[in-house]
Amino acid sequence: MRTRPLARLATLATALAITAMPAAAPAGAEPAIDGYQPYVAARNCTDSAYAKPGVVEFKDVLISRMGGSNGGIVACSGYEHMEGRALDWMNNASVPAEAARVQKVLDWMLATDADGNAHAMARRLGIAYVIWNERVINLYDSDKSWKTYTCDGSAGGCHRNHVHFAFSWAGANRQTSWFTADPRPAYWYPDHTGPVVPADHRTSAATVYNPATRTFDVFATGTDGALKHTWWDPATGFGAWASAGGGVTGRPSAVYNPVSGSFDVFATGTDGFLRHTWWDPATGFGAWATEPNRKVTGTPTAVYNPVSHSFDVFATGTDGSLNHTWWIPATGFGSWAAAGGGVTGTPSAVYNPVSATFDVFATGTDGFLRHTWWTPATGFGAWATEPNRKVTGAPSAVYNPVSSTFDVFAIGTDGSLNHTWWTPATGFGSWAAAGGGVTGAPSAVYNPVSATFDVFAIGTDGSQKHTWWTPATGFGSWATATGASVIGAPVAAYNPDKQSFDVFAVNSDRRLNHTWWLPATGFGSWATADTVRLGG
Template identity: 35%
Template sequence: MRRFVVVLLALTLAVIYTEADVSPARAAPATPDFGPSIDAYASYDGQDTCDPTAKPGVIGVRDLLNDEYGSHTAYFTRACDDGGKSEHKEGRALDYMLNVNDSADRAVANDVLAWLLATDRYGNTHAIARRLGIMYIIWNRQIWNAYQASSGWQPYAGSNPHTDHIHFSFSWPGALKQTTWWTATPVGGSPEDVSQDGVAITTDARIALYTVRLDGDVWGRSQSTPGGVFNDWQRLSTGGGFQGRVAVLRSDDNRIALYARRNGTIYGASQTQAGGSFSEWKPMGTGGAGVVGDPRAVYGYAGRIAIYALNGNGNISGVSQLTRGGAFGPWQVLTSGGGYSGKPAAVVDSKQRITLYARRNSTIYGASQAQAGGSLGNWYAIAGDSPVIDSDPIAVWSSGGRIALYTTNNAGDVYGTNQTSPGSAFRPWQRLTDTGGYAGKPSVLVNDDGRIAVYVRRDGTIYGASQAQVGGSFGDWNAMGTDSPPITGDPAAVWGIGGRIAIYAATSGDSIGGVNQVIAGGAFGQWMIL
């Protein structure tokens, strides 16, 4: 099984920032992974009617750009009696105001155009322009025509040189939100969009661990080289009072943010640059007192971080940044009626829509956003034939963009369920073990071809099982590694150096134990106390 690697950069404590913010480094609007299927290039269909009302797809593109680059003036329509033909008269054109003589505006324009006209990872040329239904673009005395895409940028000699704005004209499907950007189901979100429990996953092959130790402070240690030995533990907080497991979130440029519960409030600390010091720990948002559960952090709408946790009334509360990289707003209660417990699970799809799952009265419930940045819908019980759930769920993307959930029940067995198709209902719960003795929340890995491996605690040892093929049954459950210490905490499994899986879990005596595969896909070696 494949890649993801884990890291901790520098672990020195310093007071350098006031919010636990690690905004993702994206050079353009966050782009869904829709798979290889894509729209054809838009053909030329010039204005031949007049309905100067801005169309939804055109407004949507303006909003995408503003979310990423900040608010810029935009114009959509033109009066019917304003001479000449123009898609503005049909509400399917956008003038996005950027000045070529302003270096900051010019950088935005270059970024936008590079994003629109780049080739995607499936080899589709001009991928985003096609998915948005862009018919042609005019900027700085040049024009790009989708219907002449092979010719690239061509000179534009119109009376307006378009040096103070980019002009976009849209096909009718693009203008009406009928192209794949708006209609296709994403393959799935990135695992890095959701916080890991006590582990930082970054783009090189070093592994880092974060934990609350018996002194009530957050500590961390990391490998100095991929696959190498771990550095000494370093204290990352002062004053004690922290409890539970640390939620770890990483940006695209490898900056790390940590979130943990302290005296009924979620606190956070972050790096302002990769490998830099961590900030002073600060409470996240306002009105956040009364939290009794560990936090789950995610990247949501427009790269804004959101945090979710159980409150003292048995409901799930949440808070998010008001702007990307900015302060957190007020905490809001997201459920009603109480009965919830434990730590929520989350997935974020490629359109930055969040789905949450949480345990309520021994059943897993879920709720999701219909659109990025929107409110959560109604909470509903997941799947039929639910066992009596005894642990928090974990949620992952499985093959084809389907969500899969795993948990343990009160009889000590592992159960799983998945959607029948992306966005659809879940299958009935299936028992994946038959011996009992399993406890706590599983850890799950999914490899590049969609095969899943599940790891869970049993009688003080970590056991695991995996699929031999996508969507297939799980093989035998076996103890992971040799000479295991007495495991007391739930496992965290990650992809280490060379695609070798590594597993970490709390042991007795304020320690962390770790084990990894000797070779990728092979057996696990000997446990070590970290």
């Protein structure tokens, strides 16, 4: 990651200066504008060095709606990156289409709104300054104009290959009006397309089938930062909510424990540390435990290990490294191991019953799909990269028991659902694209009746969509559920009693919704849980 070098700033008065175009906006129709945020220099890399939630959400919105790629949020190399409150958005100033994309975002961010508020979206986001293509605008200065950015001549140092967005603490912590307004007006988004916010797994739930009760247990983070639990009974609908507190963020990872008949739940704390609790249907939530030795970002992925009766947990570190630890109910967390890898977002980890190992897939910071594996005896294996297609968001990998391979689904930078596979002997297969106009992260589930894969994703229009993948013939057609506008990433689980799929998603008012998919008849009706709001 390239970060802001020490530089001399001088006023630029040439025709090359970047200007902001006015934006159409309804006067007086939204919360009061935020003031300009003061500049607070970063202190050191040990003080809260994890990706702050406001920066993560802004990154997700930019990449999913506008393109480009993530150059990183955290790095011990200087300035706000040291505290996880700066984003490097990768675009090349010498590529006309990429330069135009950046200009569109800057025009939107720095526009004067209909109430006469200059730099309206930058203020609502809590942006302190922006650097792009050898120029900088300091919104904390009295002179809020673009100035020359003196640099070392390199593409990274001069910010010709990325935009550097520096956040104030208020913006980084989602305390400014862009983050607190609910809902947001459409023009508050850089593509002006409305309130679908594909923040990967921030507004998403985790669901697990309970074979004892033949119901689905659902875990999610509330807007208050508390871990929440409810259940879905196909006969009676949603159950009551219970809260574990916890101060967590993003989607939790929940796993059924077949020994105890309970659920082990892992989540990222607001302080960046991995946390664990459990849910027992008879007694409710257990106590929290925190792993205090390494900070992580995004959503962890936990997988049950049937050999050791423990849980293997994978998460992306603040340095972009894939990390592994484990949880044993009797003794707690184990030690960390790092695979490196330069990855971002949420990994997808799957148990391999043939080798008794774990195959892990993640999106690289360069946008390419990556794979490694974890063996309890020897640790991480080597990385492999699929270099032919860039993806965005988190991949969804599923074990194929027929071929003993892994089918992987991910959304491309063009909004198309894509499929590839991984064979331990030969590596990645070729890509196939389903189109679909989808965003965020897909949820793929193996269908043991048809030996195919059912895939669910959110459309760019906020609709819930479904397709399937058959190894012999490829993707099927798309189907769209009606009656709800959803955000975030859906999560689906196979229902062995009905041979159908139960699908959970958060709707646009941040309440949990449920529908189902039956291969013979398509989507069922929607049901909505009570007034608990989700998306911490």
